[in-house]
Amino acid sequence: MVGQKRSNDWGFPRWRAYGATARGATKVRLCDREGCNEAGDRPAPKAPNSKDRWYFCEPHAAEYNKNWNYFAGLSPEEAARRAKEEESGASAFRQSAQWQWAGPGDGTRSRDEMRALDVLELDPDAEFKDVKSAYRRLAKEHHPDTNAGNREAADKFQKVQAAYEVLRKAEERKTGKAA
Numbered sequence: 001m002v003g004q005k006r007s008n009d010w011g012f013p014r015w016r017a018y019g020a021t022a023r024g025a026t027k028v029r030l031c032d033r034e035g036c037n038e039a040g041d042r043p044a045p046k047a048p049n050s051k052d053r054w055y056f057c058e059p060h061a062a063e064y065n066k067n068w069n070y071f072a073g074l075s076p077e078e079a080a081r082r083a084k085e086e087e088s089g090a091s092a093f094r095q096s097a098q099w100q101w102a103g104p105g106d107g108t109r110s111r112d113e114m115r116a117l118d119v120l121e122l123d124p125d126a127e128f129k130d131v132k133s134a135y136r137r138l139a140k141e142h143h144p145d146t147n148a149g150n151r152e153a154a155d156k157f158q159k160v161q162a163a164y165e166v167l168r169k170a171e172e173r174k175t176g177k178a179a
Contacts, residue, residue: 038060039057113166116166120164143157
């Protein structure tokens with residue numbers, strides 16, 4: 001047994017990939033952003049209609065794509081056609097919302113916001129003016145002054161207030177001004 005090398009073929013699961021014999025390090029491409037040492041695994045075009053690509057990490061890919069205009073240089077008709085083609089290619093994913101596979105809403109609201117809308121008895125696509133009116137209606141209905149001694153009404157009133165606060169803060173973040 002002296003001089004014998006340990007094998008990676010022992011036990012279950014098998015500790016190496018089938019057909020792999022090298023134990024060397026895996027080569028990782030680094031992010032193309034200057035000074036970044038993360039893995040660059042997200043390709044981004046260097047120019048429109050170019051096959052050349054940058055390879056960024058996730059945060060730098062998001063930063064790079066933030067102001068990218070995929071419809072630059074196209075006429076409005078061409079831009080509409082291209083948008084329709086791209087939308088049709090991903091239509092199967094959008095259709096899943098019909099069956100609520102992806103959950104309710106259009107993906108623009110958080111789970112907390114969706115729960116808050118449920119407390120206020122509103123649809124997932126309700127606007128903030130609807131939120132205000134539902135809050136006022138439910139607050140009047142369940143206010144402790146109008147329901148003295150009713151513990152259930154007091155609990156509902158607190159839930160309505162908390163739900164309104166969640167949606168008010170979300171609206172402030174979205175619009176950048178106090179609601």
